Amino acid sequence: xxxxxxxxxxxxFREAVRREGDKRLSYLEKAxxxxxxxxxxxxxLLASDSGGGLLEGxxxxxxxxxxxxxxxxxxxxxxxxxxxxxAQLEPPEVATPVAGVxxxxxxxxxxxxxxxxxxxxxxxxxxxxxxCVQGPDQGRDYxxxxxxxxxxxxxxxxxxxxxxxxxxxxxxxxxxxxPSRNRFRLYPGSAHGIVYLNGRCVDGASELSxxxxxxxxxxGLRFVPFCGERFQWT
Amino acid sequence: xxxxxAESRQxxxxxxxxxxxxxxxxxxxxxxxxxxxxxxxxxQLNNEREARTLQPTVLVHEAYMRLVGSDQEWQNRAHFLxxxxxxxxxxxxxxxxxxxxxxxxxxAVRVPLGDDQAVPTALSLDAILAVNEALDRxxxxxxxxxxxxxxxxxxxxxxxxxAKVKGISLTTAKDxxxxxxxxxxxxxxxxxxx
Numbered sequence: 001x002x003x004x005x006x007x008x009x010x011x012x013f014r015e016a017v018r019r020e021g022d023k024r025l026s027y028l029e030k031a032x033x034x035x036x037x038x039x040x041x042x043x044x045l046l047a048s049d050s051g052g053g054l055l056e057g058x059x060x061x062x063x064x065x066x067x068x069x070x071x072x073x074x075x076x077x078x079x080x081x082x083x084x085x086x087a088q089l090e091p092p093e094v095a096t097p098v099a100g101v102x103x104x105x106x107x108x109x110x111x112x113x114x115x116x117x118x119x120x121x122x123x124x125x126x127x128x129x130x131x132c133v134q135g136p137d138q139g140r141d142y143x144x145x146x147x148x149x150x151x152x153x154x155x156x157x158x159x160x161x162x163x164x165x166x167x168x169x170x171x172x173x174x175x176x177x178x179p180s181r182n183r184f185r186l187y188p189g190s191a192h193g194i195v196y197l198n199g200r201c202v203d204g205a206s207e208l209s210x211x212x213x214x215x216x217x218x219x220g221l222r223f224v225p226f227c228g229e230r231f232q233w234t
Numbered sequence: 235x236x237x238x239x240a241e242s243r244q245x246x247x248x249x250x251x252x253x254x255x256x257x258x259x260x261x262x263x264x265x266x267x268x269x270x271x272x273x274x275x276x277x278q279l280n281n282e283r284e285a286r287t288l289q290p291t292v293l294v295h296e297a298y299m300r301l302v303g304s305d306q307e308w309q310n311r312a313h314f315l316x317x318x319x320x321x322x323x324x325x326x327x328x329x330x331x332x333x334x335x336x337x338x339x340x341x342a343v344r345v346p347l348g349d350d351q352a353v354p355t356a357l358s359l360d361a362i363l364a365v366n367e368a369l370d371r372x373x374x375x376x377x378x379x380x381x382x383x384x385x386x387x388x389x390x391x392x393x394x395x396x397a398k399v400k401g402i403s404l405t406t407a408k409d410x411x412x413x414x415x416x417x418x419x420x421x422x423x424x425x426x427x428x
Contacts, residue, residue, distance in 0.1 A: 006375045010413050017412070040427045045413070048420035055365070055383060055415045059326055060290045060390035063357045071329035072290060076276045155244055156269060162243065 009041045016046060125233050127177045128184065128225040135219035136163035142221070144184070149175045151216065152191065166217030168193040173216055175208070175223075182232050184208040184225060193217060245270070245301045249313060263317040271297050271321055290325075291390035294318045312399040316381060319389030326388065327366050330359035361422075368421045372414065379414040382407060 012031045019027050024046075032039035060068065128144040130151075142159045149158040154169045161167045168191030176185050186206045188195055195202045196215040208214075210228065214221045227233065248262050275293055298314055365387060373380035378400075385396045397407035420426050 001375050003375045010376075013413055013416065014409060037427075044420055044427050045416045048423065049412065049416040050419060055387055055411075055418055058291070058390040059357060059362060059365070059387050060322065063326070063362065067329070067333075067359060068290065068326075071326055072275060073279075074329055074332075075325045076272060076279055078272070153244075154266075156266075165247075 009038060009045070012038065012042045013045050013049075016042060017049060127227050127233075128223065130159065130175075130214065130221040131224055132161075133213070133220050133222050134215075135161075135217070137161060137219065144175060144177065147177050147179070149177075150189065151175065152189065161216070161219050164217045164219045166193075167219055168217075173202070173214070177227065179227075179233075182227055184223070186212075186214060242301045245314070263313070264320055267297065267301075267314075267317050268321050268324070270301065271318065274300070290322055294322060294389055294391075312401065315385060315389055315391065315395075315399050319384050319391075322390070323366065323384065323388035326362050330362045333359050334363065364422050365418065368418050371421065372417065376414070379410050379417075382410050383414050383418065386411065 012028070015031065016024050016027055028039055028042065032042065063071075126143055126145060130142040130144065132138050132140045132142070142161075144159070146158060150171045151157060151159040151161065151167075151173045152170050153161055153164065153167045153172075155162065157171070159175075161172075168189065170191055171189035172191045172193045173189045173195040174187040176187065177183075178185070184207070186195070186197055186202055186208050187204070188202050193216060196213075197206050197208075198213050199215075208223050208225070210223065210225055212223045214223060244266055245263065248266065251262075271293060274297060278293070294315065297318055298311070301314070369380050369383060369387075372383070382396055382400065385391045385399065386393065391399070393407055393411060394404055396411075397404045400407065402410075
């Protein structure tokens with residue numbers, strides 16, 4: 001049905017519902033003169049004008065109580081959607097530790113032990129921090145907890161720089177932690193905003209070192225690793 | 235009432251940014267509202283001894299009060315509540331689809347209303363899906379009516395609230411809803427002329 005035709009049908013319907021009995025019939029006769037389809041449409045609408053029906057109330061009031069409660073329960077129980085993997089990023093490599101990983105003497109460093117920490121359902125282990133040293137959120141710190149940390153202004157970001165409007169909302173930059181190599185890397189995000197590392201524009205994977213300066217928008221962040229030369233989760 | 239400062243700023247910002255491009259409201263606001271409302275619902279469920287006390291209508295209104303506040307202009311209120319109604323619609327439709335699919339496989343449904351078009355005592359999941367499909371068809375030629383029905387049916391707003399958020403008089407809202415209901419009743423009962 002076209003919008004124009006519907007407007008025509010509705011206009012006749014609105015006038016017809018104000019009339020009863022013979023007055024309605026006589027109005028329809030006059031309004032639909034020469035347009036039998038219009039009359040059929042309007043009469044079928046009038047027949048369905050029960051003043052109620054399914055839409056009298058709201059689904060929230062009228063749906064069976066059990067169904068509504070179950071729908072809300074299931075919705076609340078839904079897991080949070082996982083972030084979409086980005087093809088251009090190198091995923092953290094899951095492999096046995098390579099030779100040369102610096103670690104405290106006596107520690108058995110394995111990828112499996114790191115993974116098990118995340119899989120226990122408790123809080124993810126701290127891997128490092130970002131400390132805001134310039135910008136609206138100066139003085140604030142952000143925790144790096146997972147293998148892939150999206151940085152942006154939206155609250156759903158892993159690291160949310162909420163006070164700086166010049167930071168892109170969704171994935172301005174990404175910091176990854178590779179447990180097999182015990183290293184952090186910085187990537188540009190999918191947003192338009194540019195990210196700088198120690199004053200240089202980041203256009204690919206850049207390895208992070210302690211106290212590196214990461215700049216995005218008006219915000220400057222110092223990288224403080226917890227995992228590194230002196231510590232790694234076992 | 236505990237404020238949701240970060241989310242509130244985010245929602246207010248989207249409302250401000252999108253003021254001149256209303257067609258983008260749902261696209262931008264929906265994912266935020268979907269997650270924020272779920273967070274509120276989870277908190278509410280955790281705080282209640284009896285989980286069945288979660289009231290979706292209260293959730294929609296409380297989300298508005300906590301995220302936007304009562305001092306916003308009515309356009310923002312309209313956009314927010316429209317988007318919150320979409321969230322509720324999505325929740326119910328997803329649930330109905332899952333349940334029906336699990337019971338007998340998915341497929342189109344037709345809802346018999348009975349000869350006297352009586353108001354059912356409780357809506358079935360089939361009816362929810364049928365209303366959803368009919369609303370999609372209504373939107374093709376009368377998006378305003380689709381919006382009004384959505385706010386009332388899925389958002390749980392009263393007719394007076396629907397009129398207020400859409401900036402139309404109560405009489406006009408009633409006229410639109412009466413025509414929309416007649417059309418929807420006809421569609422749902424399979425009585426539309428061929």
